[in-house]
Amino acid sequence: KIIILDFGSQYTQLIARAVREANVYCEIIPFSKKVSFDDSIKGVILSGSPFSVNDANAPQVDVKALTNERPVLGICYGAQLTAQQYGGSVERSNKREYGRAYLHLEKDDALLHNITPASQVWMSHGDSIKNLPDNFELLATTDSIPVAAFRQKEGETQPLYGLQFHPEVYHSIEGKKILQNFLINICGCSQDWTPAHFITDTVEALKQQIGDQKVIMALSGGVDSTVAAVLINKAIGDRLHGIFVDNGVLRKDEFESVLETYKTLGLNVKGINAKQRFYDALAGKTDPEEKRKTIGGLFIDVFQDAANEDKDATFLGQGTIYPDVIESVSVHGPSVTIKSHHNVGGLPEKMHLKLVEPLRSLFKDEVRRVGRELGIPDDLINRHPFPGPGLAIRILGEITPDRVALLQAADDVYVKALKKHNLYATVWQAGAILLPIRSVGVMGDERTYEYTIALRAVTSVDGMTADWAHLPYDFLATVSNEIINNVRGINRVVYDISSKPPATIEWE
Ligand code: XMP
Numbered sequence: 001k002i003i004i005l006d007f008g009s010q011y012t013q014l015i016a017r018a019v020r021e022a023n024v025y026c027e028i029i030p031f032s033k034k035v036s037f038d039d040s041i042k043g044v045i046l047s048g049s050p051f052s053v054n055d056a057n058a059p060q061v062d063v064k065a066l067t068n069e070r071p072v073l074g075i076c077y078g079a080q081l082t083a084q085q086y087g088g089s090v091e092r093s094n095k096r097e098y099g100r101a102y103l104h105l106e107k108d109d110a111l112l113h114n115i116t117p118a119s120q121v122w123m124s125h126g127d128s129i130k131n132l133p134d135n136f137e138l139l140a141t142t143d144s145i146p147v148a149a150f151r152q153k154e155g156e157t158q159p160l161y162g163l164q165f166h167p168e169v170y171h172s173i174e175g176k177k178i179l180q181n182f183l184i185n186i187c188g189c190s191q192d193w194t195p196a197h198f199i200t201d202t203v204e205a206l207k208q209q210i211g212d213q214k215v216i217m218a219l220s221g222g223v224d225s226t227v228a229a230v231l232i233n234k235a236i237g238d239r240l241h242g243i244f245v246d247n248g249v250l251r252k253d254e255f256e257s258v259l260e261t262y263k264t265l266g267l268n269v270k271g272i273n274a275k276q277r278f279y280d281a282l283a284g285k286t287d288p289e290e291k292r293k294t295i296g297g298l299f300i301d302v303f304q305d306a307a308n309e310d311k312d313a314t315f316l317g318q319g320t321i322y323p324d325v326i327e328s329v330s331v332h333g334p335s336v337t338i339k340s341h342h343n344v345g346g347l348p349e350k351m352h353l354k355l356v357e358p359l360r361s362l363f364k365d366e367v368r369r370v371g372r373e374l375g376i377p378d379d380l381i382n383r384h385p386f387p388g389p390g391l392a393i394r395i396l397g398e399i400t401p402d403r404v405a406l407l408q409a410a411d412d413v414y415v416k417a418l419k420k421h422n423l424y425a426t427v428w429q430a431g432a433i434l435l436p437i438r439s440v441g442v443m444g445d446e447r448t449y450e451y452t453i454a455l456r457a458v459t460s461v462d463g464m465t466a467d468w469a470h471l472p473y474d475f476l477a478t479v480s481n482e483i484i485n486n487v488r489g490i491n492r493v494v495y496d497i498s499s500k501p502p503a504t505i506e507w508e
Pocket of ligand 1 (some may be wrong): 374429505506507
């Protein structure tokens with residue numbers, strides 16, 4: 001595997017994903033953690049950082065100590081730190097360099113082997129390396145910076161390289177090839193991090209971990225919990241006791257269709273119809289946070305009731321994925337914070353359950369690859385994210401069964417149309433929102449006074465930022481027509497054209 005030392009760059013996870021895409025396993029660890037080198041570690045990558053190497057509190061690692069052990073590749077800040085530690089100079093550039101640049105290759109070398117001349121790379125830095133240390137050689141420049149790529153001359157230590165640009169980002173056209181040169185030709189990694197290998201290893205590890213015990217698990221119908229459950233099922237069969245709760249605010253027919261899919265996948269999942277409990281608890285509540293808390297709290301109660309009937313289960317299965325557990329480096333100082341994440345808040349401690357989290361090392365796109373390899377239907381693998389509180393945060397104001405039915409009907413028209421027009425996969429998330437205001441309309445000779453549906457669709461990578469999706473007007477016109485003609489109680493449809501920030505994806 002490869003170790004990525006993180007100095008807090010916004011691109012660190014992209015480095016990890018690019019390495020994994022080359023079928024090489026890697027782990028991100030904060031720069032401040034000591035790496036203990038064992039045989040499995042083949043090389044080290046130093047990430048970028050929001051800091052300048054000349055800042056008083058600039059994060060540090062001992063690059064020489066690392067190169068005594070394994071090949072090292074510094075990217076952006078990592079390259080500058082390397083140059084500085086070996087006696088080169090790094091200075092603030094007159095002009096900051098962001099965006100597109102073209103490489104002039106100075107020397108053919110393993111790292112830039114087979115890269116085309118004038119290859120486009122992506123820059124994002126305020127400092128530049130002005131002078132390379134003695135015993136280093138230049139591999140590439142660009143029009144505006146003297147040092148875009150360098151290496152230490154071949155010698156006693158392991159190979160040491162630096163890149164001023166970001167090979168991990170999409171706009172560095174041959175960036176993946178450069179990373180692969182490092183991983184395969186320089187570090188000698190074997191490309192065996194494949195879904196098939198992951199499945200074999202994980203199922204074996206789950207058998208060891210769980211032994212002859214039982215696992216209970218709440219499933220959501222989403223990708224992560226389904227893939228996790230199928231893996232656990234492969235290891236222990238029906239000793240996985242899954243629970244899928246109808247909280248009354250799922251999409252139209254979702255409870256039945258998801259249970260059917262679980263059955264097809266051979267999963268032992270019990271469906272619990274708790275609709276009425278949720279409607280009773282939500283009655284009269286209009287505040288978004290209060291609605292969220294009510295649903296979250298009641299979900300735990302329902303789950304616990306089910307688990308109490310299953311007293312001999314000793315493990316709790318969860319679909320936690322890698323971005324939830326990466327220790328992140330705070331950009332506001334060198335302190336390190338750990339994101340904690342519990343899908344079923346506080347339950348494991350309360351019920352004395354041990355956790356089983358087979359997807360803890362995977363990125364979302366890897367979960368999908370594993371899911372496909374496991375034969376999970378594409379429909380489920382490619383599902384948009386859907387919030388835990390479901391349609392409750394898409395009905396502004398109070399939740400009633402009638403309003404849920406109204407929104408379910410409109411949402412169903414919208415989602416089916418997205419699929420029919422091949423637009424579903426082009427957006428990151430989409431859904432309808434029921435607004436609490438009524439407006440005047442006319443149908444036939446009759447005046448109507450009914451509710452409004454807002455359609456939302458966004459493009460995004462991680463849900464942290466998002467743009468509204470530019471869906472074709474013709475498509476929006478079709479959906480609007482179909483909703484107004486078929487969903488009694490709706491006489492107006494609008495399209496949300498707000499980005500995040502400043503708006504959020506959900507309306508509540
Ligand atoms: P916002 O509205 O914050 O949404 O832009 C970002 C992403 O998070 C989802 N979301 C939630 N998911 N419980 C969840 O499990 C919640 O309370 C919740 N609120 C928002 C939202 O659907 C989007 O994908």
